[in-house]
Amino acid sequence: MPRGYHTAPIDNTIPPSRVKEATARTPELAIHLRMARRQGWGEDELIEVLLHLSGYVGVPLIREAMLTAKEVFGEMRKER
Numbered sequence: 001m002p003r004g005y006h007t008a009p010i011d012n013t014i015p016p017s018r019v020k021e022a023t024a025r026t027p028e029l030a031i032h033l034r035m036a037r038r039q040g041w042g043e044d045e046l047i048e049v050l051l052h053l054s055g056y057v058g059v060p061l062i063r064e065a066m067l068t069a070k071e072v073f074g075e076m077r078k079e080r
Contacts, residue, residue: 024061026068033072043073 036046046069054062 024064026064029065029068030072033069034076037073037076043069 033046037043047066050062050065050069053065
């Protein structure tokens with residue numbers, strides 16, 4: 001494997017999430033955000049990924065994704 005290559009389980013969370021943001025599938029995005037949080041991704045890290053994607057898929061889709069993230073993160077805080 002190349003030097004610095006990461007094989008941690010959390011690395012598999014981001015690609016499906018990117019597809020969900022790019023296609024504006026809110027229910028699926030919520031599932032992937034929950035999964036990512038449970039696998040150790042921080043809220044700030046996931047928001048950073050969403051912001052990064054705005055240049056690729058457009059701000060309107062990412063705006064919707066951010067609203068979904070806000071809702072999911074709030075629900076998860078209440079569950080604790």
